[in-house]
Amino acid sequence: MSDVDTEVRPSNFIRNIIDEDLKSGKHTSVHTRFPPEPNGFLHIGHAKSICLNFGIAKDYQGQCNLRFDDTNPEKEDIDYVHSIQEDVKWLGFQWADEIRYSSNYFDNLHQYALELINKGLAYVCFLNAEETREYRGTLTAPGKNSPYRDTSVEENLSLFEKMRLGEFKEGECALRAKIDMASPFMCMRDPVIYRIRFAHHHQTGDKWCIYPMYDFTHCISDAIENISHSLCTLEFQDNRRLYDWVLDHLDDFQAPNRTRQYEFSRLNLEYTLMSKRKLNDLVVRNLVSGWDDPRMPTIAGLRRRGYTSASIREFCQRIGVTKQENMIEVAMLDACIREELNATAPRAMAVLNPIKLVIENYPNAEPETINAPVHPNLEEMGTRELAFGKEIYIDAEDFKESANKKYKRLVLGKEVRLRNAYVVKAERFDTDAEGNVTTVYCSYDNETLGKNPADGRKVKGVIHWVEATTAKAAEFRVYSRLFNEANPAEFDTIDEVLNPESLVIKQGVVEAGLVSAPVEKAYQFEREGYFCADNKDSSAENLVFNLTVPLRESF
Structure with missing residues (x-):
């Protein structure tokens, strides 16, 4: 075990597992990874995962990879790749070696799919989407076998090659793992592991028209990179069975110390949405000004509002790591930034x-x-x-x-x-x-x-007060909660819980020295709150200040 084992660290079940693995010799070092999808901006929930994966690697003198899970080119964009890198660095972390992409392993993944076909453990299925759902069964009724399940190995190899060459239309067929249609776990009922997509990929261009599914890609990418502890949120708990099944049936990954998946509770924060789909809806419908709107829970939004990386790391430290789903009070996040700024923020009027x-x-x-x-x-x-x-x-x-x-x-x-x-x-x-x-x-x-x-x-x-002849005109954007309900995800539509006063704009004045205030740096405007110059709209000629947090809890 390394010298860091003598340091005082907050204990949790993941650290206990790691301590035991190092003690038993199952692993001699710790290697984690952070695997974001480049299909949107990172939010405060991702910050918890970043702090956990990178923090554990740092504490155990190990490594953490940044690997983009780029298996869905239709929803991905290189701009998201760049923004995610900036967010990770801004939070104070650095990945090991070069940036990695799941697409780096597309050739490997294709070969592993062929291995499963050759072993009779994968087949090309021509059921359409509706038929696939029907055959899959329900939570209380088992599924039934696809009529294509017993196609010969030779024919499946030929069909999969035709898929790769683009000889079938999108949705016409897919490669499925042959597991158990009667499994009590839906993810094990012959899941799709490859599908056809005629889409340009931001890393591989037009080389591929078949793309592997996340559950097939993720475990193999972990194994290739020799990840010791693959940390995921609880919604992937059932998928751990598929994670293990894939690796159990591939010859290259039979080492006893191969990667294992461990799940922890995701961050649920009051008055906040964490669904990328719902956050994207806010952006698309112009209910906010963009992914970096200061009312958004994105790291870009929090940064624009004046939150510091240290305050977010402290928040992630305080909420801890458990297997128990719970709702975190937003006041805890506000307290972290308020305590830091009270001690460090320059004063102004x-x-x-x-x-x-x-x-x-x-x-x-x-x-x-x-x-x-x-x-x-x-x-x-x-x-x-x-x-x-x-x-x-x-x-x-x-x-x-x-x-x-x-x-x-x-x-x-x-x-x-x-x-x-x-x-x-x-x-x-x-x-x-x-x-x-x-x-x-x-x-x-x-x-x-x-x-x-x-x-x-x-x-x-x-x-x-501010002296009149030297005062500088300024716009103040006073932000409060975007939603009026503590758990907006429970409601059918976003509109019914939106707070119409989540942004109030005021026109006032500031002391002259603030004309050169750095963007994102919070000041305590005495008796008003903590504010920072907006990183997009503020300039010496047009001062715009965002409310970071009130001087005290006011909601």
Whole structure:
């Protein structure tokens, strides 16, 4: 066993299996793989699998392969290949050696299919899709044999070659494994292992018009790559029987330490969909702006919203690895990013619903410069310069003509402290035709600059602000849950559970220094929440900030 076995690691049933395999000598090293389909963007559920597979390999000083399961060219795209690579690297992981593709093994897979045919364990079947379903049986009734099941080996070899040469139409026939049509497990009732598809492949071009099925491809690819522990989610639990059956009947994979499949529970997150098909429906119907919409659970969407790779890794660590299906509270994910940003995010001021505050007794024609901490608890982050002048913007919610004692903001005739600046007193205000406050007129005390005023005056309220002449206009995209129900997958249609207020756009101002804010880097906008500059739409000339997470749980 390696030195890492002495380290303190969170225990789970997969690690226990690995520990036992290393102890017994069944395996001398750990080799895992992450096998995404390049037919969409990765989401937070895939992040759990990435952290598990790559994390285990790292902890045991082993290797983890990135292998694209590219057996369905009609739904795949090279852009997805590139985005998945970026997501894995962004999460902080690096695959072993070169990137792998299931299509790298198409020649091998074809030869293994021929081996099964020669052993009388596979046959070409001409039942159409409806007939195949009928012959397959049900969960309570066994299937019945295809009339083509007993075709001779010689004829099956000839028919399979004709399939390869494109002499049959799509759907006209398929190669099926000959297992057991009476099996209680549907996946073992003579499953299709090759089908005809006249589709251009992003890796192999037009070389093939027959493509292997996932269950046939996956186990063989694992075995070829000498994967020690093949980790899958629970929906593949029954398919483990087919995984083992294929390898049991191929001569090259009879070693006692060959790869084995182990299943763990997938990530089910409240108020979130994990189905690629349903997520794609959101995109196609323009219910979101794309796969990287910040309301989407995709890694690209979370990244655009300001989530960090460390917070996602921490979330995957906290939820653990079990065989028990459960629903994870979305508050746990929010807590991971909120805790990180509270400790590390630079502070700044932004006003999302601005009204003007005029300090009538402010004597300077030009703004003065005030120094404020970048982070209140991290002196090493330094200070930032804020402009302060006669006219500033405050949030409309921070002023009332009258209020009770619980209201700790600006009230007519009362005082409040401006964050990092002076104490001001509201004297009067203007309204528009609808009665909305537009301007508040104040006086200020020039002896009260900073946190420790010379006169020792205690003021209950502190509000944020932005100086008017140096303020930068900005758009704020305030995101909340995309769905109003904790388990949207339970509903017949997405539309009935969509949250119409999952995105609220506000036009406001930010302090001048944020004109150069890096995209995806979250700032704490004091008293507002954590926001980051949008990685697609924001620029120095057109500032756009996305809400990462509120300052506290608000749902």
